Amino acid sequence: MKPVVKRFIFIVVILGLWELGSRMGLWAELILPSPTNVAIALFDGIQNMTLIYDLVASFRRLAIGLVIALVIGTGIGVLIAKSKTADDTIGSMLLAFQSVPSIVWLPLAMMWFGLNDKAVIFVVVLGGTFVMALNVRTGIKNVSPLYIRAAQTMGSKGIDLFIRVVFPASIPYFVTGTRLAWAFAWRALIAGELLTTGPGLGYTLRYASDFGNMSLVIGVMIIIGVIGAIVDQLIFQRIEKSVARRWGL
Amino acid sequence: MFVSINQLNKQFLDKDEKPTTVLKDIDLQIEKGEFVSILGPSGCGKSTLLSIVAGLTEATSGDIIVDGTTVKKPGKDRGMVFQQAALFPWINVLENVMFPLKKEMAKEEAEAQAKKYLQMVQLGNYLNHYPHELSGGMQQRVAIARALAMNPETLLMDEPFGALDEQTRTRLHGQLEDIWLETKKTILFVTHSISESIKLSDRIIVMGTRPGIVLTDIKVDLPRPRDQHKEEMLAIEEKIMRYLKKEIDKVVSEELSHEASR
Numbered sequence: 032m033k034p035v036v037k038r039f040i041f042i043v044v045i046l047g048l049w050e051l052g053s054r055m056g057l058w059a060e061l062i063l064p065s066p067t068n069v070a071i072a073l074f075d076g077i078q079n080m081t082l083i084y085d086l087v088a089s090f091r092r093l094a095i096g097l098v099i100a101l102v103i104g105t106g107i108g109v110l111i112a113k114s115k116t117a118d119d120t121i122g123s124m125l126l127a128f129q130s131v132p133s134i135v136w137l138p139l140a141m142m143w144f145g146l147n148d149k150a151v152i153f154v155v156v157l158g159g160t161f162v163m164a165l166n167v168r169t170g171i172k173n174v175s176p177l178y179i180r181a182a183q184t185m186g187s188k189g190i191d192l193f194i195r196v197v198f199p200a201s202i203p204y205f206v207t208g209t210r211l212a213w214a215f216a217w218r219a220l221i222a223g224e225l226l227t228t229g230p231g232l233g234y235t236l237r238y239a240s241d242f243g244n245m246s247l248v249i250g251v252m253i254i255i256g257v258i259g260a261i262v263d264q265l266i267f268q269r270i271e272k273s274v275a276r277r278w279g280l
Numbered sequence: 281m282f283v284s285i286n287q288l289n290k291q292f293l294d295k296d297e298k299p300t301t302v303l304k305d306i307d308l309q310i311e312k313g314e315f316v317s318i319l320g321p322s323g324c325g326k327s328t329l330l331s332i333v334a335g336l337t338e339a340t341s342g343d344i345i346v347d348g349t350t351v352k353k354p355g356k357d358r359g360m361v362f363q364q365a366a367l368f369p370w371i372n373v374l375e376n377v378m379f380p381l382k383k384e385m386a387k388e389e390a391e392a393q394a395k396k397y398l399q400m401v402q403l404g405n406y407l408n409h410y411p412h413e414l415s416g417g418m419q420q421r422v423a424i425a426r427a428l429a430m431n432p433e434t435l436l437m438d439e440p441f442g443a444l445d446e447q448t449r450t451r452l453h454g455q456l457e458d459i460w461l462e463t464k465k466t467i468l469f470v471t472h473s474i475s476e477s478i479k480l481s482d483r484i485i486v487m488g489t490r491p492g493i494v495l496t497d498i499k500v501d502l503p504r505p506r507d508q509h510k511e512e513m514l515a516i517e518e519k520i521m522r523y524l525k526k527e528i529d530k531v532v533s534e535e536l537s538h539e540a541s542r
C-alpha cells in the first residue's frame with residue numbers, strides 16, 4: 032500500500048471514531064465538538080469571509096516579517112562568516128537569542144510599537160532572523176575549499192569570487208535556513224496574534240475560545256496545522272531535495 | 281626557460297607548531313611546450329609543489345618564474361586540473377567551461393570558445409547537462425576543457441585521472457596526448473603511476489620523500505604513440521622502480537620505527 036493511501040485511511044478512521052464518540056455522547060460538545068460541527072464552523076467562516084480576512088491578515092504579517100528576517104538574517108550570517116571579530120561577539124550571542132522563544136519579546140514590542148501589527152511583525156522577525164543567520168554562516172563556512180581554489184586558478188577573487196562561487200555553493204544552507212525561519216516565524220506569528228488584536232488566525236482562535244465556540248477553535252487549529260504542513264512538505268522539502276541532489280550532497 | 285623553479289623550500293607547521301620541511305631545495309627548469317611528469321610516493325609533496333606553481337600556496341623560500349614573471353598569486357596563464365573535477369554543481373557543463381571567460385569576452389564569443397574545447401574533449405553533446413548527471417571520467421574531461429578554455433600557456437594537472445578506472449584512464453591518456461600535440465601547452469603532470477608518466481611525458485621528475493627532493497630527472501625520448509615501444513618503456517619503468525624502491529623502503533622503515541617509539 033502506498034503511504035498516501037495509508038495516511039488517508041488513518042485520517043478517515045480517526046475522524047470516524049471521533050464522530051462516533053460525539054454522537055454517542057461520550058464527551059460534551061463543549062469539551063470536544065464533533066467533526067461535522069467543526070466542518071460547519073469552517074464552512075460558515077469561509078462563506079462569510081471572516082476566516083478569509085484572517086488568513087489574508089496573518090499572511091501579510093508573516094510575509095513582511097519573514098522577508099525582513101531573511102534579509103537581516105542573511106546580512107548577519109555573511110558578516111559573522113567573514114569577520115572573526117563579528118563571529119566572536121555577535122555570533123556567540125545568536126545562539127543565546129535563538130534558544131529563547133521569540134514570543135517573550137512581545138511585552139517589550141508592545142511597549143515600543145503599541146498593541147498592533149508592528150509588535151506582531153517584530154516578533155515574527157525575531158523568530159526567523161537568528162536561524163537564518165546561523166544557517167547562512169554555516170553555509171558560507173562550509174564551502175568546499177576545492178571550489179574556491181579552482182575559481183582562484185581561473186582568475187576569480189574578492190567580491191567576484193563571493194558572488195559567483197561562495198554564495199551559490201552555500202545555497203543548500205540558504206534553503207534550509209529559509210525553511211527553518213519560516214517554521215519559527217509561523218509559530219511566532221500565531222503566538223503573537225493570540226495576544227494582540229485582529230484580524231488574524233491567532234486572534235480568531237482566542238476570540239472563539241472566549242465565546243466558547245469550540246468548533247471554530249478546532250477549525251482554526253486545523254487551518255494552522257494544514258498550512259504549516261503544506262508549506263513545509265510541498266514547498267520546502269521539495270526544494271531542499273532537488274537542491275541537495277544537484278549540489279551532490 | 282619557460283618555467284623556472286629555483287631553490288624552492290616549503291615548510292608546514294605541524295600540530296605542535298613545529299615546522300616540518302615538505303619540499304627541500306627544489307630546482308627545476310622546464311621548456312616551453314614540454315610535457316613534464318612529477319612522480320613520487322604519496323606524501324612527498326607533489327600536490328604542494330603544483331599548488332605553489334599555481335600560486336595557491338606560498339613557498340617558504342625560493343622563487344618560481346613562469347614566462348618571465350615571478351609567481352605571486354593564481355593567474356589565468358596557469359590552468360589547473362585537480363584530482364576531483366571541482367566543477368560547480370549549480371551551473372551546467374557549458375557554463376562551467378565559460379566560467380573563466382565571463383569577464384574577458386562577450387557572451388557569444390565565450391560560448392563559442394567553450395564549445396570548441398568541449399568538442400575537443402568529445403563532450404559537445406553534453407552542454408546542458410549538470411555535473412551530477414555525468415560520470416567521473418566525463419566530469420574530468422569538462423574540467424580539462426575548462427582549464428584549456430582560458431587558453432593558458434601552462435597546464436597544471438594534479439593526478440587528474442587518479443580517481444578513474446583503468447579503461448577510462450587509458451582513453452583519456454590518448455585524448456590528453458592529442459590535445460597536447462594540438463595546443464602545444466607546457467604541461468606539469470603530477471602522478472604516482474609510473475606507466476602513466478612514461479606513456480605521456482617528455483621528462484619525468486622522480487621525487488623522494490621526507491623531505492621532498494628531486495631524486496632524478498629522466499628523459500623519455502620515445503616517439504609517440506608509445507604503445508609500440510613496450511620494451512623501451514619497460515626499461516625506463518625498471519629504472520624508475522629502482523629509485524622509488526629505496527624511497528618506499530625508507531618510508532616503511534620510518535613508519536615502523538615511529539610505531540615502535542610510541
Ligand SMILES: Nc1ncnc2c1ncn2[C@@H]1O[C@H](COP(=O)(O)OP(=O)(O)OP(=O)(O)O)[C@@H](O)[C@H]1O
Nearest residue numbers: 292293302320321322323324325326327328329472
Ligand atoms: N596545509 C597543510 N598543512 C600541514 N601539512 C600539510 C599541508 N598540506 C600538505 N601537508 C603535508 O605535506 C606533505 C606533502 O603533501 P602533498 O599533498 O603535497 O603530498 P602528495 O605528494 O601530493 O601526496 P599524494 O600522492 O598522496 O597526493 C604531507 O606530509 C602532508 O601531510
Ligand SMILES: [Mg+2]
Nearest residue numbers: 326327328438
Ligand atoms: Mg597529492
